[in-house]
Amino acid sequence: MITFEDVVKVYPGGSTAVDHLSMELPTGKMTVLVGPSGCGKTTSLRMINRMISPSAGRILIDGEDVTAKDEALLRRGIGYVIQHAGLFPHRTVLDNVATVPVLLGETRRAARAKALALLERVGLAEEFAKRYPAQLSGGQQQRVGVARALAADPPIMLMDEPFSAVDPVVRLQLHDEFLRLQQDLGKTIVMVTHDIDEALKLGDRVAVLREGGHLAQFGTPRDLVTNPADDFVSGFVGKDRGLRGLSFDDASALPVRPVEGLELDAAGKPRGGTFTKADSLRTVIDLVISSPTGVAVRVGPDGAPDGLVSHHDLADYLASRRP
Ligand SMILES: Nc1ncnc2c1ncn2[C@@H]1O[C@H](COP(=O)(O)OP(=O)(O)OP(=O)(O)O)[C@@H](O)[C@H]1O
Numbered sequence: 403m404i405t406f407e408d409v410v411k412v413y414p415g416g417s418t419a420v421d422h423l424s425m426e427l428p429t430g431k432m433t434v435l436v437g438p439s440g441c442g443k444t445t446s447l448r449m450i451n452r453m454i455s456p457s458a459g460r461i462l463i464d465g466e467d468v469t470a471k472d473e474a475l476l477r478r479g480i481g482y483v484i485q486h487a488g489l490f491p492h493r494t495v496l497d498n499v500a501t502v503p504v505l506l507g508e509t510r511r512a513a514r515a516k517a518l519a520l521l522e523r524v525g526l527a528e529e530f531a532k533r534y535p536a537q538l539s540g541g542q543q544q545r546v547g548v549a550r551a552l553a554a555d556p557p558i559m560l561m562d563e564p565f566s567a568v569d570p571v572v573r574l575q576l577h578d579e580f581l582r583l584q585q586d587l588g589k590t591i592v593m594v595t596h597d598i599d600e601a602l603k604l605g606d607r608v609a610v611l612r613e614g615g616h617l618a619q620f621g622t623p624r625d626l627v628t629n630p631a632d633d634f635v636s637g638f639v640g641k642d643r644g645l646r647g648l649s650f651d652d653a654s655a656l657p658v659r660p661v662e663g664l665e666l667d668a669a670g671k672p673r674g675g676t677f678t679k680a681d682s683l684r685t686v687i688d689l690v691i692s693s694p695t696g697v698a699v700r701v702g703p704d705g706a707p708d709g710l711v712s713h714h715d716l717a718d719y720l721a722s723r724r725p
Pocket residue numbers: 413414415417418419437438439440441442443444445446596
């Protein structure tokens with residue numbers, strides 16, 4: 403666990419970047435710091451690995467004050483990924499990733515084998531290994547940045563706007579890949595973004611900061627959407643809060659009608675969009691709205707249709723859930 407205990411940062415010249423920040427970031431989870439420009443996100447992140455020192459208060463990792471640790475040892479346990487990836491321009495992709503394991507004492511051969519495995523892990527084929535960073539797209543560079551941060555296998559990863567320099571389509575793809583990766587790795591991740599959608603999608607916990615380095619709310623994405631602490635948070639989370647809230651509930655309790663006279667394609671699968679019990683209610687609503695027939699088809703684990711939902715069924719179900 404990473405604990406912020408009443409942390410304050412005042413820069414020379416008097417601007418308060420972080421104001422009495424207290425929060426607990428759980429081990430093995432991803433916590434996202436989000437808020438408008440200048441609210442102290444990057445400053446808070448960099449105090450964790452001591453690139454910046456607090457003016458007051460303490461930051462603890464598993465109960466130990468970071469300032470009590472040897473700085474080099476501390477950083478070895480903390481990977482760092484930044485916007486534009488920050489790769490070494492004159493080293494190949496492979497060497498960018500292999501550098502840290504070599505510094506940590508691995509043989510060049512072992513480090514390269516590890517680097518290749520990591521590149522594959524983040525979705526880069528072997529052919530990219532020999533290229534230089536300038537010969538990659540922004541999204542590919544970002545993947546190399548993540549692979550490089552993972553190379554020392556640090557328990558903690560700090561990520562400062564890692565996905566913001568890539569276009570929106572690639573960004574969504576990177577999000578999904580990253581969520582899958584994190585499911586396997588279970589690192590303690592702290593990520594900074596100014597994009598609330600990114601924060602709500604990726605964060606197990608989200609810290610919303612506001613101007614002057616104040617913590618407006620700390621909670622799960624569901625907490626923020628369904629129970630915003632104040633007008634600032636509800637304004638930041640957005641106007642479609644009601645709809646967003648439905649992305650946190652799955653369709654397991656949604657009643658379905660029996661499947662009758664459903665048109666199937668040659669493979670015996672229903673035409674159009676389908677959902678499973680694990681999909682969110684928001685997904686089901688979207689399917690029903692966009693379906694030419696006005697119904698969405700639920701399928702079982704084998705892909706066979708096992709129920710139908712119409713506009714009316716959805717409206718009735720949502721009405722029945724009202725407190
Ligand atoms: N080295 C510095 N010296 C003086 N003031 C600084 C310094 N670094 C940051 N600040 C100020 O501290 C405040 C917080 O900055 P910080 O970079 O942590 O914000 P941020 O939320 O990460 O912003 P952004 O989203 O724009 O990157 C800002 O008002 C900034 O101008």
